Amino acid sequence: MLIDFILLFLLAGVPYYLLLEKIPFIQKDKIFPIAALLVITGMFVSCIFEHKSSMPFIVIAFFASLFSLYKANETNNLHKLTYYILFFNAPLLIMLNTKESILYGASLIIALLGVYLMGRYYVKNYGSANYQSVTGMTLVSPYAGLILTVYFTALALYPPFPNALLFLNGILKSEINTLWYIVVVVIFFGNFLIAVRVMAKTVFGKPNDNVHYIDISPTERVLHLLIVSVLLLLSIIGLQEVIS
Helix, strand or coil: CHHHHHHHHHCCCCCCHHHHCCCCCCCHHHHHHHHHHHHHHHHHHHHHCCCCCCHHHHHHHHHHHHHHHHHHHHCCEHHHHHHHHHHHCHHHHHHCCHHHHHHHHHHHHHHHHHHHHHHHHHHHHHCCCECCCCCCHHHHCHHHHHHHHHHHHHHCCCCCCHHHHHHHHHHHCCCCCHHHHHHHHHHHHHHHHHHHHHHHHHHCCCCCCCCCCCCCCHHHHHHHHHHHHHHHHHHHHHHHHHHC
8 A cells, every 4th residue: 555655656646746836946847857757766666566556546646637638738838748748647657567657657758858858949949948939840940840740749649659559558468447448548539639739839830920940959959869769669669569
């Protein structure tokens, strides 16, 4: 029971970002790294201690997830979006078997890390991580548009990206019940709708004439290429897990 409580917190089963957002010296762009570190800690704890999540904890995580989905739908800030999406996916991290949870969690965090870094690119070039006014990036800053498309396509659970494959693998290797069906359907469509919403607002559409567009630098391209390469490696692992 104690391990369940610990993992409920560490794996983002409760929205502790509400507390972090109220601490004056913690800026919004620092919350995702803190949350990601705690989730990674939770993965290590789940490896060390044998456990089986109880139904009440899963229900708590699911209702907290719905709240995070609402928050993700309301924000236009990439930094906030990263930790909202992380918390939205928390029920899967708690419900999946240990191996499947770690693989899906790693893929999720890496894709969100890419989005987080793109948020920093927005801050540097456009003054904030808000993306609502920065439209039509594919036409005027193609590298940035392509990178965002890759990350959000992965988060939308499109195959052959690793999130989709590891999501499927986790389902195939779990005991299915009514709650499972509800959680899986909500998380699948929630991820899809959030990702499509962001791409529609900033990647596609007509460029804003009032914005001076700046594409990502060569150094940033190399960094994002490394992140995409890790996602590709996880795709291969995910495919192997599905067919094994």
